[in-house]
Amino acid sequence: MPELPETETIARDLDAMIAGARITGVAVRRPDVLREADAAGFAAALAQGTVRRVWRRAKLIVLDVGESAEAAPAPAWRVVVQPRFTGGVVVDDGTLDAVEREYVCVSLALADGRLVHYRDVRRLGTVALMGEARFAAYTAALGPDPLDPALTTDAFSAYIRSSRVPIKAALMDQKRLAGVGNIYANEALWHAGIDPSREASALTEREYAAVLQALRRVLTASIAARGTSFRDYRDARGERGAFVEQLAAYGRAGLACTRCGRRLVGTHAIDGRSTVFCAHCQR
Numbered sequence: 001m002p003e004l005p006e007t008e009t010i011a012r013d014l015d016a017m018i019a020g021a022r023i024t025g026v027a028v029r030r031p032d033v034l035r036e037a038d039a040a041g042f043a044a045a046l047a048q049g050t051v052r053r054v055w056r057r058a059k060l061i062v063l064d065v066g067e068s069a070e071a072a073p074a075p076a077w078r079v080v081v082q083p084r085f086t087g088g089v090v091v092d093d094g095t096l097d098a099v100e101r102e103y104v105c106v107s108l109a110l111a112d113g114r115l116v117h118y119r120d121v122r123r124l125g126t127v128a129l130m131g132e133a134r135f136a137a138y139t140a141a142l143g144p145d146p147l148d149p150a151l152t153t154d155a156f157s158a159y160i161r162s163s164r165v166p167i168k169a170a171l172m173d174q175k176r177l178a179g180v181g182n183i184y185a186n187e188a189l190w191h192a193g194i195d196p197s198r199e200a201s202a203l204t205e206r207e208y209a210a211v212l213q214a215l216r217r218v219l220t221a222s223i224a225a226r227g228t229s230f231r232d233y234r235d236a237r238g239e240r241g242a243f244v245e246q247l248a249a250y251g252r253a254g255l256a257c258t259r260c261g262r263r264l265v266g267t268h269a270i271d272g273r274s275t276v277f278c279a280h281c282q283r
Helices: 004-018 039-046 132-139 153-161 167-172 182-192 205-224
Strands: 023-028 050-057 060-066 077-082 087-092 104-110 115-120 126-130 265-267 275-277
Touching: 004 050, 004 060, 004 087, 004 205, 023 039, 039 077, 039 126, 077 087, 077 132, 126 132, 153 167, 153 205, 167 182, 167 205, 182 205, 182 275
Parallel strands: none
Antiparallel strands: 023 104, 050 060, 060 077, 077 126, 087 115, 104 115, 265 275
8 A cells, every 4th residue: 555655754764763773683584575585695685784775766665775874886785665555664662562563574673772674464565685786677667756846747748648548547557657556646636626537648738737736735745644544554653644634535435525515436447446536526
């Protein structure tokens, strides 16, 4: 479930909490979540390394690990976490709720005694170990970030208009736009007043601009609320996100549209995912 706001929240938290920390040990409890390294290789590569920074790319949480926290041309390794539906990264200083320690797959022990856990209830997410060149190749196919100021309306419409799939599916295509998933595609289209089933190539320039503006507004608001928690998502402190209280469409099928009062429609017919929209407001 973690999308751009959730992974951005976790990455910001981790950067503030562990950047500059030295890794003294690595425990791999569930090696099936690892990619591009086995348990022994993963532990050997990271032990005695320093977390130089933590950042986000698309829906990925990236830990740069090098010999020191000082600036250098490139980190020795990148730990690339893809949480998917039930994964997350939390910092344990000894006060973390015991429930959050359940389903721990990988742990990094820090020199100050804290632990950084990757936990995943269903183990559908992954933790990969990559060098800079491999990371560049891995992320090369991803589209631009919707919050990147360099992404203009013209560029956004060029990425989206070449698709003949429904606009909702186009927004979720990571090769066209990186970081948007089901929750925020639903929300952005409700705010923009666009029917999610419309062909992506059929929107007007004004409508492309409205979608991008709505998407940025929704993503920014969700980051400010520290993401959306329905079931499994927790931030790096093990706390829930509060944006669920601001949702206008997602999860509200059958309830009144807050704009016009009509009943919101829920369907899986558009892209096989849960889609909620107002048939009156969204055209």
